[in-house]
Amino acid sequence: MAEGVGHPVRRPHRGRDAVRHRASREISEQRAEHEPERRGGGAEVPLPGGDGVGPAVGRVRARTRNWVTRETIGGALLIGAAIIALVWANSPWRDAYFSLSEVTVGPEYIGSWYAHLNLSLADWAADGLLAIFFFVVGVELKHEFVAGSLRNPREAGVPMLAAVGGMALPAAVFAVVVLTMGDTTAIDGWAIPTATDIAFALAVLAVFGRGLPTAIRTFLLTLAVVDDLLAIIIIAIFYTEEIHWLYLGLSVLAVVVFGYFARRKTPHLWILIPLGVVAWVFMHSAGVHATIAGVLLGFMIPAVAIHGEHHPRTHRVEHEWRPISAGFALPVFAFFAAGISVVDAGGFGELVVQPVAIAIVAGLIFGKLIGVLGVTALLTRFTTLRLAPGIGVRDLLPVGFLAGIGFTVSLLIAELSFPGDSEHTDGAKVAVLIASLLAAVLAAFSLRSDAKRQRSDDMNLDGRPDDIHEFIGDDKDVKR
Template sequence: MRRVVEIWPFRATVRYSRELAEALRTETVGGIVMLFATLAALIWANVSFASYEALRTATFGPAFLHLDLELRQWAQNGLLTIFFFVAGIEVKEEFVHGELANLRKAALPVLASICGMVVPALVYLLVSWGAPEAGRGWAIPTATDIAFALAVLAVTASAMPAALRAFLLTCAVVDDLGAIGVIAVFFTEHLNLLALAAGAVAIALYGLLQARRVRGLWAYLPLALLAWYFVEISGVHATVAGVALGLMTRVHSGPGEERSPAELADHRLRPLSAGFVVPVFAFLSAGVVLDAEGLGAIFDDRVVLGVVAGLVVGKFLGVFGGAWLAVRLGLARLSEELHWRDMAAVSILAGIGFTVSLLIGGLAYGHDPERTNAVTTGVLVASLVSSVLAAILLRVRVRNHVSAQDDV
């Protein structure tokens, strides 16, 4: 009896941990956790901004390795690397097994995603033209937050055809790939070529071990840490290393393997990413003072107004217009399950920027805390507006789909 009493709590803890991990693999729970982290940051910042700012600007790390970073920098450059590693795996899976493996199927979400990056940037530049340092923020409204967008879709429109979720997921995956390219190319000011080469070697060795089907975390973790470190000190944003490693991860299972390394890594890291990485980043990035002055900056600062217009208006025009153009040119076709009104609703949903928009905003205006806070406010407001509008339209579309099925 004593043995049962001692072991039972441990078994219960393991079971609950597994159940929690499974829950965090769903978009709904991950989005809710991130939402609570954002609300906690906003509450703390508005109750005592000084203590909140002191927390996220606290510096620690070995200075001799050039890693004496602020806490929010550790979240941006360190933790988000895990998020982008998972994103890199998703991109690889999409290219090998998903929508992107078929050119005909890929044309619709790819063109929609490309236009969904270009048009918001143009809308932003048009609205912010002439504002001080406006050119630095053009990439902020180009991103879609995959976790929040899929969470809203799951909560409000779970009865919608699966093709709609597949379209949004593929768009978001291509969007993430484009965003990391933008970060690597346009937000690298000082480049250390030797460190970058060392990082590339570490990533190549990781890929070689994957190709040779070497097993064991001991072989990959040191290379991943080295790749992250060298890319971090090279001047290129460290999250690029995460995407590169994800793309190098093997997506086919070999002899004796129940799962491919990519599937196994995704299974283990997705709960960590959704339950810890992204919420911590959101908590350390989203804390802004929401007073009359802060909210007024949305209308007084054309950069912030450009961010809001780019996400709410530009994303809709870009994603919907890109999809329509792909079909109109005969490059793709719309699924028989979907209507263009469904595409309009999900195109508005793409205006939820959040994680990557906040990251790019911090990179663009990190030298100006006041502008950074104003841009953060704009991203939050735009994401909220896009969420509400999309949720309303999606609920209407759900009722229409249900009515159509009943009629049949």
């Protein structure tokens, strides 16, 4: 069990059927064997023993990796980077921040097909570093579809459809608000409140959800990965102005070759990394947002054990790349994306009353909550679909708030919706930050309230005892 979620807490069996209990436990153990690194971003790396420089360096790397991939730390790094950017962008030295953001790096030969790679540091963070994050998301999605929580559509039906409701309603709320307030020029930002930040949401759940069944975390993870998949599709369809099909074809070819070498008995990084870079460059040249290349490359990693290996390669790849994503790529992106000069934009009060800002806050807070809760309530009442054992509809109040933490992906969509010097850019970004913070606070309070309330033996109302053995947190966090 990973840091931030805690070790499984075993309670004495309270059901009446010992055989059912034993079978359930065996199933849980089999799932744990096939998914040893799913919860909390990956299992802890054991510290290598021995003396000398090599083992000492190995221990430092292992400790750093274990620290960075803790969900609470990942969320803290995101928030910290955003706060630093906001403070700097509104300080007397804010010109230095924006000058740093605009520093260009890359080839400058005019007329060359690769001249588009002469990007500012802010663009490199959004197009390049964020591709690493989406690569990890792609690996995670591949595992969930093949061997994880999405492998059984019937079992995953409720959170998957709740994710759809949690995206459709915020978009509708956004459109209604901006049209009602008469700002039709802001309608392009309809997709901003549809996103959920997996890292941030899971970090809040890990800290404030102690004592609740881990099935709630699985529900949130399933909802979030489907949310990310739909957000990726939205970016590919609605935020691509012109497609250069030749370069897109070359990018897909590079992805396919990457997949071939990723399945070889001995996949070599000196082959895979250059192929990944080539796929990214051609995707960027095609006019499609380059983060899509990261997702496609992630889907190429085998999600079942091959060549006599004990675990799927998705585990190992996620294990290697998640520290880079959580500890570097996401914080750097947040640093460049969240730097909004409220002073230069006319003041905080002027930004938050913009129709686009009100629409985003309403979409992320109310749209997400009502969409997730509403779809779940309808499904469990009028269809044969049920929540997983241990989860009740009441548990989805904090989940709905957690889904309203847009942050990383919402900031990305805000930049794509209002590029350049759009009058809506600053207001949209401020609204994303405010809504994400407000959603996190509401989720924290509702999680602690939910954890203190008495739970029944049949929370999902399927007529059978839930037989729950795993809880978020340590022994001291769980009521006896």
